[in-house]
Amino acid sequence: MIRLVHGLANNNQQSFSDFYDTYAPRLWGIILLAKLPTAQSETILINTLKKAWQQVNQQILPVKPTFVSLLSLAYREGLPREFVKASLPPNPTAMPSSANRYPLDKTVQVLIAGCSLDDQALFTQSLKASMPRVEITFSSGIDQALVHLRTSFLNSTNLPRLLLLTLSESDTQIDWQLLHQIKTSYRLLPIVLIGTEQQAAMAPKAYDLGITSFLVKPPDLDEWKEELALLSKYWLTIASLPNQQRN
Template sequence: MKTTFNVLIVEDDEDDQFLMKTAFETDSNRYDIRFVSDGTQVLANLDGTDFLPDIVLLDLNMPLIDGFEVLTNLRGSKAYRYVPVLILTTSDNEADVIRAYELGANTFLTKPNGHQQLIELAAQIRNYWFKLAKIPTRRLNH
């Protein structure tokens, strides 16, 4: 069983980055968490050579390149094609949900309002994606 997991969080809001970081710190020795603030940083690493995550938490509402375009490029990338992408956004718009799944998102989550709820959500993400679900290993992504 794998002992360390790579998590890429694509989030432009620094407060949300901080909250996500603290939410994952509960079990911090098991996770290598990297943040990028906009889609251009993700697209610069589509070959996966700098950091290939086990999952991606992706915000939709970002400047420059939005989450939908990032998701489209991730699904078209050889390295990221099978990496689970979890949409984590403030939107609860049905059209956004449908579009995200059409583009290949693995799940769509609306950000909770409070820090404690975010900690609980992070615990549920960790439990499901790293304990229950079977996700492709890095070897299968190349």
């Protein structure tokens, strides 16, 4: 199996070897817990690493992707969802207070730009499942997101600690100047850009401007719900979001 996996490296053997050594053992351990047939388990591992490596090379994923993103890919390849969920930290309400990233009475502001009404409902459900006291603001697009950030700063209200920027399916470009302006004015603000597989070609330029990650939105609704659950758990229960200060 190792020879098969390393065969994916093509001409970049050393880099892929490092990638494999970093992620394969932990992912393989989770896959084994599912007690699937050996051939199926190996297929899940190989296909997951293959797609992750391709997305790293295409700069859809960062050079050191989060393990959450690999679990998401493994789920698409057939890893049962209960083993994906079991590999994530529990909800904050079930964790000791010392392990919470934020106190249970702490409010975290999240700004979401450009998503449809249907996705607004899904975002709200997923984010509040991970942190009930999250405050979500929706804006129509990146221009209104910048207006909201400026208004929050001028009014001395709490700035958002996470920006989720979604692309509509018809978008072939985004306003790179506005994105650059947000990143230079609010340099600590994590930005997750969300688009279709066809829009993933924008990822390299977006990373160059300083976005935190690019998430490919799956066409299947159930898969999209799982992606949002993973996204919410990562940003609200695993990552430590910085307090925003404008330059």
